[in-house]
Amino acid sequence: MVGAQFALSMLLKKSYIKFINMAGTVVKQEGKVATREAYGKVLVEIGRKNPNVVALDADLSDSTKSEMFQKEFPERFFNMGIAEQNLMGTAAGLAASGKIVFASTFAIFSERAFEVVRNVISRNKLNVKITGTHAGIITGSDGKSAQAIEDISIYRTLPNFYVVQPADVIEAEHAMWQLSEHNGPSYLRLLREPTAILHDAGYRFQLGKADVLRDGKDAVIFATGALVAESLNAAEMLQAEGRSVAVVNIHTIKPIDxxxxxxxxxxxxxxxxxxxxxxxxxxxxxxxxxxGEHYPCKMKRVGMHDRYAESGSGEELYKKYGLSAEHVKDAVKELLKK
Amino acid sequence: MADLHLAKELQRKANQFRKEILEVIYTAKAGHPGGSLSEIDVLTALYFHKLKVRAAEPEWADRDRFVLSKGHASPGYYVVLAAKGFFAHEELLKFRKINSMLQGHPELSTPGVDFAGGSLGQGMAFSIGLALAGKLDNKEYIVYVMIGDGESQEGVVWEASMAAAHFKLDNLVAILDKNQVQQTGKTKDVMDLGDAASKWKAFGWHVIEIDGHDMHQILDALDAKRVQGKPTIIIANTIKGKGVSFMELNHKFHGKAPNEEEYKKAIAEIDSLITES
Structure with missing residues (x-):
């Protein structure tokens, strides 16, 4: 049953890639696409639909992909320069004037303006959608300074905020659309590195609702972002060892399902x-x-264990710092031994 | 030149507001008298001469915006908003109390408030957004933002300053309440702002410098023709704690309420100011 599901998902995956090629705007790399690609593409579509949408960036629009919006709507795009506090404060002023505001920069640099975000956006529940790209150690060779590994944590503590991390480009597109229709602040965490496509064009995404990618009865892996694909691979390896492991994609980390x-x-x-x-x-x-509150049970966390990484490829770093499919698999096995 | 009668009337009003500021802070046993007393002459002229606002319709889309970036000076702001009729006068005596409309620092939920201050520098950035939206929507409204000289130590003030000139926001008027003192001492001793006028000019702004306690100069500055394609800043040279001898330029009264004796003395001093005028 599970094997058949996997075969089906591989088939669907091929059709997603085909779908993306037809759409023509997303760059494909060995069957993988970066979630940030969805940002520029969908921002343009949302901008076409609603003249009230504006976008801001802090001199990283070619990297975050907001430049696609800039090209089509130059009058509704503001490059704020390398000034993240002003990026967030200006975004808040536009939102208070009735605009639907998308503000993007690298995940790590968005953190620089954290207290501005807290006091002007979160406190006033303003309709600003913050997008942080190049998140996680998967960002790779730029090294520690660029690898945001605390952004989910800090944005999660802000009242009124939604925190979303898509597992693939298809999900990122859905997330963009649904966040644009949600009246309130949010943080969308996207990646620079291309990642596997896990969903197809028929995917029914629902903000705030977990996405069950694989059922199982021995253990469950709750994963987010690039670790969803790693976890699916881990579950597949475990299946070969006779373990039935569910994989649930938590794209909306707040409010959590x-x-x-x-x-x-x-x-x-x-x-x-x-x-x-x-x-x-x-x-x-x-x-x-x-x-802890609803159903205490055996648990193990795979992630960065309170340390920073280094330069290297995303794949190398995942192997060295314990984030690869192999590590997820080992974590499940260790837990099942207890 | 400003109308002499108007200037005199507004000066009298501002001094009445000084008494209310002291009463509000004394009643709350907390608040910021120094910056409220320094800003009040300009705030009075803004609200009773310049700003297009409607007390009965605080969210009126075409209103001029006022951003109190130095949000700790809320008592001065609240007495003016109450006098304009945005909320009942008795709310003032609930300032900083539980379940009150009037929070320690302004919140958007209070009628007439356009910016939730309290964290310095952020009102400048917020004003850039308001002014850009005004341009996008082809609105005629003007965005006024009041900042302090101590506040000018925040980097975001200068980020926003650059952006205002870059985006040619001639619908933005900043007012620097240059009251010379901040929480722990004289601003020039804590972190010298230097030549404010030259700095703002170098950042691409149209600069007007005035005595911020001279109602004629305030009115002339507010009524001055703005320069096309440039944001304007009015540098108001003021005295922190203006009107109360023992509060003037005294950093101890940045954020401290007067005791009973000090309160009575302060009220008597303002009363004699009003009698003299």
Whole structure:
């Protein structure tokens, strides 16, 4: 049953790639696409639909892909220069004037303006969609300074904020659309590195609702972002060893889907979380908060163990710092031994 | 030249507001008298001469915006908003109290408030957004933002300053309440702002410098023709704690309420100012 599901998902994956090629705007790399590609593409589409949409960036529009919006709507795009506090403050002023505001920069640099975001955007519940690209150690060779591993944690602490990290480009497109229709602030975490496509064109994404990619009865892996693909591979390896492991994609880390988290914990009694982020404050913490109150059970967190990484390729770093499919698999096995 | 009668009337009003500021802070046993007393002459002229606002329709889309970036000076702001009729006068005596409309620092939920201050520098950035939106929507409204000289130590003030000139925001008027003192001492001793006028000019702004306690100069500055394609800043040279001898230029009264004796003395001093005028 699970094997058949996997075969089906591989088939669907091929059709997603085909779908993306037809759309023509997304760059394909060995069957993988970066989630940031969805940002520029969908921002343009949202901009076409609603003249009230404006976008701002802090001199990284070619990297974040907001330049696609800039090209089509130069009068509605503002390059704020290398000035993140003013980026967020200006975004807030535009939102207070009734605009739907998208503000993008690298995940790490958005953190520089954290207190501005707290005091002007979160406190006033303004309709600003912050997008941080190049998140996680998967960002790679730029090294520690560029690898945001605390962004989920800090944005999660802000009242009124939604925090979303898509697992692939298809999901990123859906997330963009649904966030644009949500009246309130949000943080969207996107990646520079191309990642596997896990969903197809028929995917029904729902903000705030967990995405069950694979069912299982021995353990569940709650994963987010690039670690969703790693976790699917881990589950496949475990299947070969006779273990039935569910993989649930938590794209909306806040508000978290309490019902699905409790349901899968209850069903499997063994919970592993997986994220390219510090295990303190990220998805692992969010899941632990839910289960601590609703269904305490055995749990293990895969992620950055309160340390920084270094330069290298994303793949090399995942192997060295414990974020690869192999590590997720080992975490499940260790948990099942207990 | 400003209308002499108008200037005299506004000066009298501003001094009445000084008494209310002291009463509000004394009643709350907390608040910021120094910056409220320094800003009040300009605030009075803004609200009773210049700003197009409607008390009965605080969210009126075409209103001029006023951003109090130095949000700690809320008592001065609240007494003016109450006098304009945005909320009942008795709200003033609930300032900083639980369940009150009037929070320690302004919140958007209070009628007439356009910016939730309290963290310095951020009102400047917020004003860039308001002014850009005004341009995008072809609105005639003007965005006024009041900042302090101590506040000017925040880097975001200068980020926003650059952006205002870059985007040619001639619908933006900043007012620098240059009251010379901040929480721990004289601004020039804590972190010298230097030649403010030259700095703002170098950042691409049209600069007007006035005595911020001279109602004629305030009115002339507010009524001056703005320069096309450039934001304007009015540098108002003021005295922190203006009107109360023992509060003037005294950093101890940046954020401290007067005790009973000090309160009575302060009120008596303002009363004699009003009698003299």
């Amino acid at each position: 309490v019902n699905s988290v409790v349901e899968f914990a209850r069903k499997t009694k063994h919970v592993v979380t997986a994220e390219d982020h510090n295990i303190i404050g990220g998805l692992g913490s969010a899941i632990a908060e839910v289960l």
